[in-house]
């Protein structure tokens with residue numbers, strides 16, 4: 001009987017499932033965050049006052065129980081911790097998958113599954129670069145291609161009047177769509193929710209609907225600004 005070079009003990013299997021669960025839970029935190037963020041961005045369509053008030057409100061929620069910007073810092077810390085755990089789980093599982101592929105006894109993965117995991121890995125790395133760019137652009141204002149401006153509304157409108165910035169955001173938000181779609185599908189698999197054909201179809205639909213709505217909500221403001229409907 002053939003013996004695998006991989007440790008096939010129960011704890012190792014359990015810890016892989018544990019890591020996948022960790023990815024699912026932290027992923028869910030990101031889904032919640034991007035959904036609220038995309039909804040908040042839509043305020044730019046209402047008016048400059050509404051959007052600036054929304055940006056200001058982000059810093060005053062919870063006052064005086066919390067200091068100015070307190071809740072925003074709580075959100076930032078939760079997001080950073082989730083990012084660290086999400087990336088750690090992804091890299092560990094990636095390393096294990098590579099190890100398994102090198103093994104003589106590893107079962108050949110099917111093409112669709114490896115395309116899905118490649119999309120997740122490289123898409124995830126691209127999103128990480130985008131988030132750094134995005135923070136430098138709209139949070140710290142280190143990158144300000146539209147020149148120095150006074151309010152969040154002017155900043156967003158001035159930015160998306162430039163086609164190349166709309167293109168960068170379009171590519172990033174589209175990468176986010178694929179990441180959310182595959183992520184929701186993988187999470188459903190981890191949670192054992194894809195055992196029947198109907199359940200698989202439902203998980204795929206959920207991925208398309210959640211990913212698609214967030215894609216649309218994020219992209220409406222930049223295109224509305226680019227085409228002069230807003231601003």
Ligand code: HEM
Nearest residue numbers: 034041055076134138139152156169173176218219221222
């Ligand atoms: C068209 C798409 C987007 C627009 C117009 C937009 C707009 C903004 C703005 C205006 C801010 C600054 C908020 C403030 O400090 O007042 C911000 C912050 C942020 N955005 Fe976005 N965003 C977009 C897409 C995304 C995406 C796709 C992600 C994640 C993948 C993301 C993640 C973040 C994060 C993490 C912050 C920092 C929040 C903080 O700590 O202050 N954004 N965004």
